[in-house]
Amino acid sequence: MADRQSVSIAIMGSGGAGALTAGNFLLEAASAAGWQGLLSRTVGPQIRGGEAAALLRLGTQPVECLSEKFDLVVGIDWLNAHRFGAEIQAGPQTLVISDPRGGELPPAIASAGARIFEVPFKNMAKAIPNGRANMIALGIAGRLLGLALDLLSKVIEKRLSDKGEDAIAASRAGISAGFDAAAGLDFGLRFAPPKAQSGRRWLVSGNEAAALGAVRGGIRFAAAYPITPATEILEWLAPNLAKMGGTLLQAEDELAAINMIIGASFGGTPALTATSGPGLSLMIEALGLATAAEMPIVVIDVMRSGPSTGIPTKSEQADLNIAVYGFHGDAPHLVVAPQSIGDCLFTTQWATYLAEALQTPAIVLSDQFIGQARAAIERPADVAFIGQRLKATDIAGAYKRYAAAVNGISPMAIPGTRGGQYTADGLTHTERGTPTSGEADHAAQLDKRRDKLERFNFGDHWATCEGTGDLAVITWGSLTGAAREGIEHAARDGVEASLLAPRLLSPVQPERFARALEGRKRALIVEQSHGAQFYRYLRAHYDLPDEVRVLNRPGPLPIRSSEVHRAITEWRS
Amino acid sequence: MNGAVGVPKITSLADLFAVAYRIEADAVERYELLADQMETHNNPELVAVFRDLCRAEKIHRDEIQRLAGDIDVVTHARQLPCWGRGDSPEEVDLGAAHYMMTPWHALQMALEGEKRALDFFTSVMETTEDSQVKRLAEEFAEEEAEHVNLVHRLLRRYPQPAASWSSDPDPPIAQE
C-alpha cells in the first residue's frame, strides 16, 4: 500500500529509450521542488539497448529505502520487462502508463489489478522533430507529481546544455506533450507536496559522497583500478584530487593499486583506493602488509553480489567475512560501514581519520545499492574528522618506529625526516623494525597492534542506536534505512522495536554493544547475506538475547521495510 | 676480469698517493666486511684472520696518508676517476668467500690481492716518465712484494684444506 508520506515511481524502457535519464531528471526536478528522494535502477545484462528501469521514491522526510510497491509505473515499452520480476510490483492502487504498441505487460504488473492508462509514446515522439519517448514519460510523471512545467524545463536546459538548442527544444516539446497527456489524470493519491526547503540540498550518489568524504578526511592520493560498482568513486576523485594538490594514479591491477597507496602512505600522504569483492580479494595480502607495517590506508569495498564474479550490478552484504577475517595471521584492523547515501560521506571521512590516527588499514564496506543510487538530501553537516597521524619529528638518538608510545600508537617518521630512517617491513619485527623470529618481539607487536585498536575511544559514531522496546532489530549498512522504516510502521501498529546498526564492525565494542542491548529480550537480525555472515559475526563477538531470529537473504532483491515490518509484528513475545 | 681496462691514469705524485691510498682503504673496507660476515656466519677462526688482515691494511693505509704529507689523499682519491671497468688491483674478491672457509682460503684471497697490487705498481714504475712517480711507485712495489712474502709465510702455517672442507651436513634454510 502506498505510503502517503512518500510516492514510488518506476520508469522503464529498453533499446535506447532513455528510461534512466528520465528518472534522473525527475529526481532532480522533484528535489528542486523540495522533495527528498532516492533513485535506484535495475537493468538487463546488455551494455547498450538493454531493458532498464529507473526506480524512484520521493518523500517529505529523508528517503533511505525503496518500496516494493510502486504507485506509478511508466512503461515506455515492456520489452523484456518481465526480467524485473518481483523487483517492480504493482497493486490495485497503482497507475500504469502503457504504450499500446510497447509490447505485453509483464506478468507481475498485468496481474496486479492496476489501472492502465494508455499513452502512445512511440507515435507521440515521432510527431515531434527529434522527439524522444522518455521526455514524454518525464512530462507525465512530473505532471502527476504536481511539478511545474518550467521546473522540468530548467532541468532539461541544465543537463542538455552540451547537446545543443535543437535537443533542448525537442526535449521541452516532449515534456509538454507528456504534461498535456496527463492532464486530468487522477493519480488517485492524496499526498502533501513538500514545502519549499531552506538550507542547501544535494543530489548525490553514495559513491560520490564517499569520494568527497575521503577528500574532506585528508585523502590526497588514490590508486585506481576500475571495477563495477566502485569505478565512480575513482572517476570523481581523478579531477578533484588534482584540484586539492593531490593525484590519482591508474594502476595495472588491484595488486598494484593497493601497494601504490601503501607506498604513498609511507611517504606521508593519506591514500585510498576503491574496489568491489573480487578486487578486495586481490588486495588482501597487501592489506595484511599495511596492518603489520602499521601504514594507514583506506579501502572502500562497494559490495556486490558474490561469490566470485557474482552479479556485478546488484547489491549484497556478503563481504563482511573477508573484510573482518580475511587477512592471514592475526591482523586486527578497522572495518566500518556507511548506513545511507549521506552517511557514505561521514563514514569515509571518519574512516580516513581513524586509519591515520591508528596507523592501520580501514575497510569501508559500502554496497552497490547505496553506492550507485542517487539521493536528494539535505547537505550533510561538516564534521571535524581530519586524518592526522602521529609523526616523529626532531628525532634524537636511535629511532624505534614500533616502540609503543601512546596507547600502542608509535610516532611515524616520514621519509625526509633526518634520523628517522627505518625500513618498514611485513616481516615480524622488533621495536626498531628489524626482522625477528623471537617470541617476545612477536608477542609485543601483536599486543601493540591489538591494544591500539582496543584502547581507542570511538565515541558514539560506532553505531546507530534508536528506540525502545524489548525487541532489537540489529542490522548494518544500507539496510539500516529499511529497518528503520519497518520499525516505524510496526510502531504504528502498536509494536515497539529498537534499532541497533553498528557503523564500526572492527574492532568490536563489547561494552557499548551490551549497553545498547540492555533490556532487550529478543533480537531480529536483518542482513543481505545467504550465509548470514552478520549473524555469525554477532554470535562470535557479542552476547545476544536468548531469542534470536534472522531475516536474511542474498541479493539481488533488497530486503524491504515491509519485510522487516512483518517480521516484527509477526513475532509477538 | 679480462684485461684491466679503465685503470686510472697516473700523471702525478698526488695521483699515485691517492691511488695507493684508495687501494689500501678498499682492502680495509673489504676485510672488515668479511670479518663481519664470518662473525654472522659463526666462523670465529676466520673472524680473527680477517680482523688481523684488516688491521694490517689499516696500518698500510695510514702510512700512505702520512707519507703523502700535505697531499689530501682522501679527497684526491674520491675525485680520481673510478677504476671503471676493472677491479681495483688489490681488491679482495668478496665472491670468493664462503661461510665455511678456512684461513688458507682467506690468505689465498689476500695473496691474490697483494699480487695484483704489486703488478700494478710495477707497471706504473715501468711506464711512467715522471722520475718522482717512478721512485715512489718503486717504493710501493717493494712494499707490496714484502706483503706477498708475508702472506706466503703465513700460508705455510695452514695446510691446504681437504676436499670436503665445504661439506655441511645440514641443508640451507629457506628464511622466507
Next chain:
Amino acid sequence: MSGLDTRLACKPADYKSDIKPIWCPGCGDYHVLMSFTRAFAELGLPPEQIVVVSGIGCSSRIPAYTNCYGFHGVHGRSLALAAGLKVTRPELTVVVASGDGDGYSIGGNHFLHACRRNIDMTYVVMDNRVYGMTKGQPSPTTEPDFDTALSPGGTGLRPFHPLVIALASGANFIARCFSGEPNATASVLVEAIRHPGFSFVEILSPCVTFRPDESEWKHLVHPAPVAATSDPGKAARRIMTDDGFNIGVLYRGDRKPYAPQVGRPSVELSELEKDFEL
C-alpha cells in the same frame, strides 16, 4: 644510524646501517650493497632523502642494510609501492631493489607498467637466475636445462630477456652490470639515478649457494662492444642479440617522465561540493 649527524653524508660508510646482512658469504649482493653506498655517496644525497623499496627474496633484504628509509614489501609489488611513494613525494630519490624471481615472475606485470609509466625512479634487479631464498627453484631467467627439484631435468622454457622487455615497455634507461665490478656498477647507478624517468639496471649477481657455477661469470662478462644508443630500434637489435653478458649502459632514452603536479590546492575544499548542489 645516528640521529645527530648534521654533516652532509658523503662517505659510503654513512649509507650503511649497523645491521649485518644474512646473505651467504660469497653472495654477489654484498658487492651490490657496496655499489649502492658508493653511488649514494657520489650523489651526495642525505640518507633520509633516499628510499630503497624492495619485495621479497635475498636481494630484497637490502633496504635494512642501508641507512636510508626503506620499505620491505610483499613479493613482487615493490614497483607499485615505489610508484605511489614517488608521485606523492617527487623530491625523494627512490631506488627499487628486486631479484629475478620477485621482479620478473610475480612482479612481471608491474615491471611492464612501470617501464611504460616512466616515473622517475631506478629499478635494480639482482639477477642470479634462481630463487635463492626458497632454496633453488628456477626463475624466469634460469637456463632451460638447469636441473632443480621443482623442475627435474630443467624447465625446458626459454628464459626471459628482461632488457628487451624493458625497452619494449618504455624504460628510459637500460643497463646491465656485474656485481663483481662494484665501482663500475656504482657509476652506472649514479647515472641511472640521475637519468630522468624509469631507469632499469640489471645486475648479474651470482648466488654462491645455489648457483656455484656462476663463479664463472667473472670470466664471461665483458664490456658492451658499442656505446649506448638512444635509438630504440638499434637498442632492440643489440639487446636481442647480445649474449647476456654485455656490461654497460645499453640504452638512454629521452621520454618525459610521468610526474603529476602535487602539493598546492588550486581551489578551496568547499568548491568540490558544488558538483552536488542543486
